[in-house]
Amino acid sequence: MVGSAYRFAGLRKRVGVVVRVSPKPMVVFGSGKARTVSNSRLGKAEIVLDLSSVPSELFRLQTVAERSESWASGLAGWLEDQGTESSQLDSQSDRRLYARSAIAAGRVDMAKDSGLSQEEILWLQMHSAMSYGDSDVAVEKALALPPDRFPDKVAVLARALSVGDYSLTGDEADLLDGWPSSMTGVLALRMAAALPIDENRWDVVCQELGLSPEDDETFWLHALAAGESSVEESSEKAARIFESVASGNRPAASGQHSEPVSLEEKAIAARKGYIALLAPNEALDLWRSARRALDDLVDDFQVELTEAESDLPDELVARVNPDSLPQHALESLNHTWEIARRRYERGVEGEWGSTAADFHYAALTALRKGDISRAGDLEDSNGVLEAVVASFEEQQLVGKALDDPTTWSVLVDLIGPEDIPGQSEHAGPWYLSRGIAQLLDWDWSEARDLARESLRNSNDEAVRDEALNLLAFADYQEGNYEPAMVALERALEGDYTAALQANAGIVAEHMDPDRAAYHLGQLATEAPNNDLRLAAVRRAFHIWTSNRQAWEEEEEEDGESFELPGGLIDAIRGLAVQDIELEDFRDMLRLLANFDREWLADESHTSASPHVTSVERRVFVAKASADPADYIEAIASGLKRNSDLEWLAAERDSVVNGLRSLIFKDPENVGPAVYAFTAVDIGLPMDPFDLVVLTGGAVISISRSLASEEQIPAERVVELFEQARSSVGDLSDDERNAAEEIINIAGNSLAMAIAAGHEEQLRQGLQAFERLTSQLNGIPMRRINWTEVTKALRPIHDMASESISELDRAKSYSSATELTQAIDNVAEGFNKLRRYATNPRSFFS
Amino acid sequence: MTDIDRRNPYIILGLPFGSNEEEARAGFAKARRRLRRDPDAQYTTEDLTWALHQIEQLITHPELAIDVYRVPADPGAIESDARGVFHPAPHPVARTTDTESAEEWEQLRAAALSNAVRRVLTERLEASAQYIPYQ
Structure with a gap:
């Protein structure tokens, strides 16, 4: 083909x-x-x-x-x-x-x-050029076409505009007027054509493009197009937009904001009187491409670098960030003004050089000491120094000296504090600074007065908060806790600061534990780092628990539930899932296991913690669960894997001691004994003495309970008792004496329970025997099949034999004569029963 | 609650909260000199020693600072960086270019305009799914 x-x-x-x-x-x-x-x-x-x-x-x-x-x-x-x-x-x-x-x-x-025709050839050339990607030729051919024909040239022009630096002249723009705005590319071209040329056309295009004339982006485009004229630059809106662009942000217009403003836009915005925030590479670009413009901005103090420069030329750094230039570079550049300024700031005494900068700073140094004799050497660009000199002469702050906060400390020290200026934005910080100085000089009273002056003279929140903090400290030092707390709580209104919150906690500690816990709970929730949050939690817990008993002793005696304030609980919950140290995690979970059991028992609540697989989590979640056996098993499991875990051993000891205490305090309450039995039964690692005592206690409590119900103890109870009894010999002398006493009591209790249980069993055995033999009443003896009767009585016989054996073992646990006699009596009953069961004919004879 | 419970190691040494070890030692020396001059001062040498020890502990265990009242709470509120005649701003070195910069500014303006126009056009036209022939 x-x-x-x-x-x-x-x-x-x-x-x-x-x-x-x-x-x-x-x-x-x-x-x-x-x-x-x-x-x-x-x-x-x-x-x-x-x-x-x-x-x-x-x-x-x-x-x-x-x-x-x-x-x-x-x-x-x-x-x-x-x-x-x-x-x-x-x-x-x-x-x-x-x-x-x-x-x-x-x-x-x-x-x-x-x-x-020639026009059609041009038209074909235009399309051919576009197919080759040659925008210049395409545009040339498009513009050579008649304005009112070949509409697809508009798309070609629009495309060329979007890929190159092409812009239209006025005549060229006119050719667009005949085309509808719905046509592809027309709007784009119209906009480009209107910007530098025609205000009326600009408004129309903005409307067609959906750009509101009120939009910030529209304003910015218009300002750029208008150059030095035609835009109202003094308005609040203009200030906001220019400042935004100069700092590198887009004008806050609607629409997409994927592309940042360009360096050129930043420079133009800065030219309007705003600080241009330039990255080092941007400063270098301007330095290379438009140095005179950059110099204009630097001379007007309208350039700041966003970060420390590394490889910029010293000449450029000396222009845009002279403070960061090393001394040797200053000397190499012979930058005498910066050299002299640094010497002045360091307060270096001695002779000055002979440059204009030396003369100025030597005179300034003298002026700082109240010596105005060298005032003629001062470079006074804005008249402030002249006002300072006049202030010295008139013995009060006058003129522009009032507007320069750096003059105050110098002049007030020399003239006297009675003329401290008031109506100035700098007054508040100035009073505050002096107030803190008084505080550090141990003069609470003067510090308080100055803090009040600062409050009177400042609307700045940071200054006022600090003044309130100062006021609160002065009151706190004098033991006036309530006014101190009021001042701090006022300071805490509005912007949050961790330091103020911590101070509130300290003051509140002297008032009541709930108030302290509230403030420290706030700190624990909102502090900027986990360390401070953890410290706040610990402090709050300590304050609250140590003071609560003293403050609410009666309530404690009533045995009411012991709950932490909600804010503190929230803070602990938050920390439990943060990336904190394992030790801290353990502390938080321990608190939750004690005071927020329901929340912690739900494993999903702590599943986000980095310590999700830790022994700590398993143990404390188990502790929070409804069944203490889970907690004991978790401890046992952890200790079997790692017996060196001190905290876990402490948990174990706490459990063992708690159970032991409960058992011996109230042996009739069998609950603690059941958990103690669980601990022993699953092999919770523990001290041998503890094991003997806990087993003995559990056996006592369980045996007494069973005895009262005439139930025979399970074989496992007997086994554990015997293990404990056999371990006594391994204990030290002191421990053995104590353990033997408990084991004796446990043995008697166990023997008594066995006897009681078997006595009941004997009663049941006799009843069963009587039920069976009663069926034989009235039957001639010779007609009874004694072989079958003996067979029917076999279970009773076996039960009696087993009971006799168990009672015989129980006797070995008993150390009381009466108990032994009672066991013998029961055993004798079983002996009789067994004889009748073996030879029922003898019962009837 | 006694005065001892409210002792603040920084205040005793005349230091702002958060001072470092070197500043603490300097503060200690200065406060000792003051005590020698003023036997009736409200603190004793034992207080100063305690304060220095406390600050050293706080430096190694910052979590203990939870118990220390902070003055200032916000150093930024009093650290005035205000520039003026007695605290002059750094001096930029003198320019080496002439001040005839109008042409450069016009070039910057034209470039800025071109950049802004292209940005707005791209966003608006792409957002409205208009145009872009000859992909």
Whole structure:
């Protein structure tokens, strides 16, 4: 198919475009050369660009010509060889395709032979240039077209505008007026055309683009377009926008804000009188491309670097950030003013040099001491120094000296404090600073007065808060806690500060624990770092628990529940899922396990903690759960894996001691004994003495309970008792004496329970025996099948034998004669029962 | 609650809260000199020693600072960085360029305008799904 590209095999594979099929196929190869090929060779070639669906042969050729310059060259030669003339082309579309092919092939002269008008040739050249990505040629051709025809040139112009630095002249912009704004690209061009030229056109375009004239972005564009005129720059809105752009932020307009403002925009905004925040590389760019403009900004103090520069030239740093330049660089640059300023700030005594800077700073140093004799050497750019000199002469602050806060401390020290200025934004901080100085001089009273002066003279929240803090400290030092607290709580209104909150906690500690816990709970929730939060929690807990008993002793005696304030609980919950040290995590969970059990028992609440797999979490979540056995098992599991965990051993000791205490305090309450039994049964690692005592206590409590219910203790109880009893010999002498006493009591209790349980069993055995034998009443003895009767009584016989054996073992636990006798009595009953069960005939005889 | 319970180690040494060890030692020396001059001062040498020890502890264990009243609570409120004749701003070195910068400013303005226009056009037209032929 003509126009399609084929890959031909041979010594090397080559791609060519078929431009003719008869009488013999002709192919233009990538080299630009046209060659005929055989039909068979063409048939074997691989199609790489199939244009068979494109109906026009010329369009196919144009397509391939625009794909490759070498093909275009070859096609041009082929076209020329064809000698095609307009008369041979059947239709307007064929003529256009021929001309486009010729243009693509670089033969505009041939295109002109196509019979198309000059304008159409321009139009085709425009599109051809765009297909090659040549915006300049495309725009040139587009602008050469008649203004009122060929609408697609607008899209071409818009595209060129969006990819290059192209802008329209006024005449060029006029050609857009005839086109509807709905057309692609028209709006873009209109906007670009209107900006530097025409206010009326600008308003229309803003409206069409949906840009409100009130938008900040619109204002900024307009300000840029207007240059030095036509924009109201003194308004609040202008100030906000210029300041925003100068600092690198977009004007706060609606719409997308993905792209930041450019360096040039920052510079222009700064030129309006605002500080340009420049990154070091931006400063360097301006330094290289517009140094005079940068110098203008520096001279007006309108440049600040956003970060410390590293590789900037010293000359540039000396302009934009001289404070950061090392001394040797200053000397190398002979920057005498900065050298002298630094010496002055350091307060270096001695002779000054002979530069203008030396004269100025020597005179300033003298002036600071009240010596105005060298005032003539001062460089006084704004008249403040003249006012300072006048203040000295008049013995009171006058003129511009009042507006410069750095003059105050100097002048007031020299003139006297009675003339302290009041009506100034600097007065509040000044009083505050002096108040703190008085505080550090241990003069609470003077500090308090100055704090009040600061409050009277400042509306700044930070200054007022600090003055209130100062006032509160002075009251606190004198033991006036309530006014101190009132001042701090006023300071805490508005912006939060951790330091004020901590101070409130300290003062509140002297008032009541709930108030202290509230403030420290606030600190624990809102402090800027986990360390401070943890410290606040610990402090709050300590204050609250240590004071609560003293303050609320009666309530404690009533046994009411012991709850932490809600704010403190919230803070602890928050910390429990933060990335804190394991030790801190343990402390927080321990508090929660004691005071917020329900919350902690839900494992999902702490699943976000970095310590989610820790022993601590398992133990304290178990502790918070409803079943103490879970807690004991968690401790046992942790200690079996790592017996060196001191905190866990302490938890274990706490559990063991608690259970032991409860058991011996009230042995009739079997609950603690059950958990003690669980601890022993699952092998909770513990001290051997503790093990013996806890087992003994559990056996006592459980045995007494069983005895009262005439139930026989389980075999496991007996086993653990025997283990404990056998361990006594391994204890030290003192421990053994104490343990033996407990084991004796436990043995008696156990024996008593066994006896009581078996006594009941004996009663039941006798009843069963009587029920069975009663059925034999009235039956002649000789007719009774005694073999069957004996067989029926076999369970009773076995039960009696087993009981006799257990009672015999129980006797070994008893150390009391009466108890032993009682056991013997029960055993005798079982002996009788067993005899009758063995030989029932004897019962009837 | 006694006065001892309210003792503040920083205040005793005449230091703002958060002072470092070096400042604490300097404060200690200064306060001792003051005590020698003023035998009726409200603190004793034992107080000063206690305060120095406390501050050293606070430096190594900052969490203990939870018990210390902070003055100032916000150092920024009193650390005036106000510049003026007695606290002059750093001096930029004198410019080496001439002051005829109008042409540069016009170039900057044109570039700024071009950048701003392109930014707004791109955002507005992309947002409205308008245009972009010849992708």
